Amino acid sequence: MNDKIIVVDCDGVLLDWEHSFKLWMKEKGYEVKNDVEYSMAKSYEMEKPEMKKLIRHFNESATMCCLPPLRDAVKYVRKIHEELGYVFHCVTSMTLDRHANKLREQNLSNLFGETAFEKVQCLDTGADKHEALEEYEGTGLIWIEDKPENAIAGYHAGLRSLLVEHGHNMHHYHEGIALVKNWKE
Numbered sequence: 001m002n003d004k005i006i007v008v009d010c011d012g013v014l015l016d017w018e019h020s021f022k023l024w025m026k027e028k029g030y031e032v033k034n035d036v037e038y039s040m041a042k043s044y045e046m047e048k049p050e051m052k053k054l055i056r057h058f059n060e061s062a063t064m065c066c067l068p069p070l071r072d073a074v075k076y077v078r079k080i081h082e083e084l085g086y087v088f089h090c091v092t093s094m095t096l097d098r099h100a101n102k103l104r105e106q107n108l109s110n111l112f113g114e115t116a117f118e119k120v121q122c123l124d125t126g127a128d129k130h131e132a133l134e135e136y137e138g139t140g141l142i143w144i145e146d147k148p149e150n151a152i153a154g155y156h157a158g159l160r161s162l163l164v165e166h167g168h169n170m171h172h173y174h175e176g177i178a179l180v181k182n183w184k185e
Helices: 017-027 046-059 074-080 098-112 132-135 148-156
Strands: 007-010 085-092 118-124 142-145 160-164 178-180
Touching: 007 074, 017 046, 017 118, 074 085, 074 098, 085 098, 132 148, 142 148, 148 160
Parallel strands: 007 085, 007 142, 085 118, 142 160, 160 178
Antiparallel strands: none
Protein backbone atom coordinates (compact mmCIF):
# COMPACT_ATOMS: atom_id res chain seq x y z
CA MET A 1 0.00 0.00 0.00
CA ASN A 2 1.16 3.52 -0.79
CA ASP A 3 2.67 5.07 2.35
CA LYS A 4 1.67 8.55 1.11
CA ILE A 5 -1.97 8.01 2.16
CA ILE A 6 -3.68 9.70 5.08
CA VAL A 7 -6.97 8.12 6.16
CA VAL A 8 -9.49 10.65 7.46
CA ASP A 9 -12.98 10.93 8.81
CA CYS A 10 -14.98 13.75 7.26
CA ASP A 11 -17.44 15.39 9.66
CA GLY A 12 -15.66 17.06 12.55
CA VAL A 13 -12.29 16.56 10.85
CA LEU A 14 -12.58 18.09 7.36
CA LEU A 15 -16.05 19.62 7.43
CA ASP A 16 -18.04 21.49 10.07
CA TRP A 17 -21.05 19.14 10.02
CA GLU A 18 -22.22 20.08 13.52
CA HIS A 19 -22.61 23.79 12.76
CA SER A 20 -24.55 23.05 9.56
CA PHE A 21 -26.74 20.47 11.28
CA LYS A 22 -27.65 22.89 14.07
CA LEU A 23 -28.61 25.56 11.52
CA TRP A 24 -30.73 23.02 9.64
CA MET A 25 -32.41 21.89 12.88
CA LYS A 26 -33.17 25.50 13.81
CA GLU A 27 -34.82 25.97 10.41
CA LYS A 28 -36.96 22.92 11.23
CA GLY A 29 -37.98 24.48 14.58
CA TYR A 30 -35.73 22.50 16.92
CA GLU A 31 -33.61 24.14 19.60
CA VAL A 32 -30.46 22.85 21.30
CA LYS A 33 -31.04 22.07 24.97
CA ASN A 34 -27.54 20.91 25.94
CA ASP A 35 -24.74 22.19 23.71
CA VAL A 36 -21.85 20.19 25.19
CA GLU A 37 -22.97 16.72 24.17
CA TYR A 38 -21.59 14.70 21.26
CA SER A 39 -24.89 12.86 21.12
CA MET A 40 -27.33 14.98 19.15
CA ALA A 41 -30.17 13.08 20.84
CA LYS A 42 -28.91 14.37 24.20
CA SER A 43 -28.22 17.85 22.80
CA TYR A 44 -31.82 18.14 21.63
CA GLU A 45 -33.31 15.97 24.40
CA MET A 46 -34.82 13.52 21.91
CA GLU A 47 -35.06 9.77 21.71
CA LYS A 48 -32.20 8.22 19.73
CA PRO A 49 -34.38 6.68 16.98
CA GLU A 50 -36.08 10.03 16.30
CA MET A 51 -32.73 11.85 16.17
CA LYS A 52 -31.19 9.19 13.92
CA LYS A 53 -34.04 9.78 11.42
CA LEU A 54 -33.40 13.52 11.49
CA ILE A 55 -29.65 13.03 11.03
CA ARG A 56 -30.23 10.65 8.12
CA HIS A 57 -32.66 13.16 6.56
CA PHE A 58 -30.05 15.92 6.93
CA ASN A 59 -27.26 13.69 5.58
CA GLU A 60 -29.37 12.90 2.52
CA SER A 61 -30.26 16.54 1.89
CA ALA A 62 -28.81 18.93 -0.68
CA THR A 63 -26.88 20.55 2.18
CA MET A 64 -24.20 17.87 1.72
CA CYS A 65 -22.91 19.74 -1.33
CA CYS A 66 -21.83 22.76 0.63
CA LEU A 67 -20.79 22.08 4.22
CA PRO A 68 -18.10 24.55 5.32
CA PRO A 69 -14.59 23.38 6.14
CA LEU A 70 -13.55 22.78 9.72
CA ARG A 71 -11.05 25.30 11.07
CA ASP A 72 -7.84 25.31 9.01
CA ALA A 73 -8.55 22.07 7.10
CA VAL A 74 -8.50 23.59 3.59
CA LYS A 75 -5.12 25.25 3.99
CA TYR A 76 -3.33 22.21 5.43
CA VAL A 77 -5.03 19.43 3.45
CA ARG A 78 -4.12 21.27 0.25
CA LYS A 79 -0.58 21.87 1.50
CA ILE A 80 -0.09 18.23 2.54
CA HIS A 81 -1.42 17.06 -0.83
CA GLU A 82 0.16 19.59 -3.18
CA GLU A 83 3.52 20.13 -1.48
CA LEU A 84 4.15 16.78 0.20
CA GLY A 85 2.43 14.50 -2.30
CA TYR A 86 -0.01 12.77 0.04
CA VAL A 87 -3.48 11.65 -1.01
CA PHE A 88 -6.44 11.17 1.28
CA HIS A 89 -8.81 8.27 1.80
CA CYS A 90 -11.99 9.42 3.50
CA VAL A 91 -14.09 7.03 5.60
CA THR A 92 -17.32 8.74 6.61
CA SER A 93 -20.45 7.51 8.40
CA MET A 94 -22.96 9.54 6.45
CA THR A 95 -25.55 7.54 4.48
CA LEU A 96 -25.71 4.84 1.85
CA ASP A 97 -27.75 7.11 -0.43
CA ARG A 98 -25.69 7.34 -3.63
CA HIS A 99 -26.91 10.83 -4.53
CA ALA A 100 -25.95 12.23 -1.13
CA ASN A 101 -22.60 10.46 -1.44
CA LYS A 102 -21.97 12.26 -4.75
CA LEU A 103 -22.77 15.57 -3.04
CA ARG A 104 -20.24 14.71 -0.31
CA GLU A 105 -17.58 13.99 -2.94
CA GLN A 106 -18.44 17.24 -4.74
CA ASN A 107 -18.15 19.20 -1.49
CA LEU A 108 -14.72 17.71 -0.76
CA SER A 109 -13.52 18.33 -4.31
CA ASN A 110 -14.72 21.94 -4.29
CA LEU A 111 -12.96 22.71 -1.00
CA PHE A 112 -9.79 20.64 -1.20
CA GLY A 113 -9.20 20.23 -4.94
CA GLU A 114 -10.04 17.52 -7.43
CA THR A 115 -7.05 15.27 -6.71
CA ALA A 116 -6.66 15.37 -2.91
CA PHE A 117 -9.17 12.57 -2.28
CA GLU A 118 -8.25 9.34 -3.97
CA LYS A 119 -11.09 7.48 -2.23
CA VAL A 120 -14.30 8.45 -0.41
CA GLN A 121 -16.03 5.57 1.36
CA CYS A 122 -19.49 6.42 2.68
CA LEU A 123 -20.84 4.15 5.38
CA ASP A 124 -24.37 4.12 6.75
CA THR A 125 -25.54 6.87 9.09
CA GLY A 126 -23.79 6.51 12.45
CA ALA A 127 -21.95 3.33 11.44
CA ASP A 128 -18.83 2.28 13.31
CA LYS A 129 -15.65 2.21 11.26
CA HIS A 130 -14.00 -1.00 12.52
CA GLU A 131 -14.68 -2.99 9.34
CA ALA A 132 -13.83 -0.14 6.97
CA LEU A 133 -10.47 0.32 8.71
CA GLU A 134 -9.55 -3.35 8.23
CA GLU A 135 -8.36 -2.44 4.72
CA TYR A 136 -5.58 -0.38 6.35
CA GLU A 137 -4.78 -2.81 9.17
CA GLY A 138 -1.14 -2.90 10.18
CA THR A 139 -0.06 -0.22 7.70
CA GLY A 140 0.88 2.42 10.27
CA LEU A 141 -0.89 5.06 8.16
CA ILE A 142 -2.20 8.18 9.86
CA TRP A 143 -5.92 8.00 10.79
CA ILE A 144 -7.60 11.30 11.73
CA GLU A 145 -10.95 11.12 13.53
CA ASP A 146 -13.06 13.08 16.01
CA LYS A 147 -15.02 10.23 17.60
CA PRO A 148 -12.91 8.56 20.31
CA GLU A 149 -14.30 5.07 19.64
CA ASN A 150 -13.29 5.27 15.98
CA ALA A 151 -9.85 6.67 16.82
CA ILE A 152 -9.35 3.73 19.19
CA ALA A 153 -10.54 1.29 16.48
CA GLY A 154 -7.88 2.74 14.17
CA TYR A 155 -5.24 2.47 16.85
CA HIS A 156 -6.11 -1.21 17.41
CA ALA A 157 -5.95 -1.77 13.64
CA GLY A 158 -2.34 -0.58 13.64
CA LEU A 159 -2.91 2.96 12.42
CA ARG A 160 -1.43 6.13 13.91
CA SER A 161 -4.62 7.71 15.28
CA LEU A 162 -5.04 11.42 15.83
CA LEU A 163 -8.16 12.73 17.56
CA VAL A 164 -9.38 16.19 16.48
CA GLU A 165 -10.37 18.09 19.60
CA HIS A 166 -13.96 19.15 20.16
CA GLY A 167 -15.88 19.93 23.34
CA HIS A 168 -17.26 16.38 23.40
CA ASN A 169 -13.91 14.58 23.24
CA MET A 170 -11.28 16.79 24.84
CA HIS A 171 -11.20 14.72 28.02
CA HIS A 172 -10.88 11.35 26.27
CA TYR A 173 -7.34 10.23 26.75
CA HIS A 174 -6.09 7.00 25.23
CA GLU A 175 -2.44 6.01 25.27
CA GLY A 176 -1.02 6.14 21.76
CA ILE A 177 -3.61 8.59 20.40
CA ALA A 178 -2.67 12.26 20.13
CA LEU A 179 -5.29 14.94 20.64
CA VAL A 180 -4.90 17.79 18.12
CA LYS A 181 -6.72 21.12 18.00
CA ASN A 182 -6.36 21.73 14.27
CA TRP A 183 -4.67 20.61 11.07
CA LYS A 184 -1.60 22.73 11.68
CA GLU A 185 -0.79 20.60 14.75
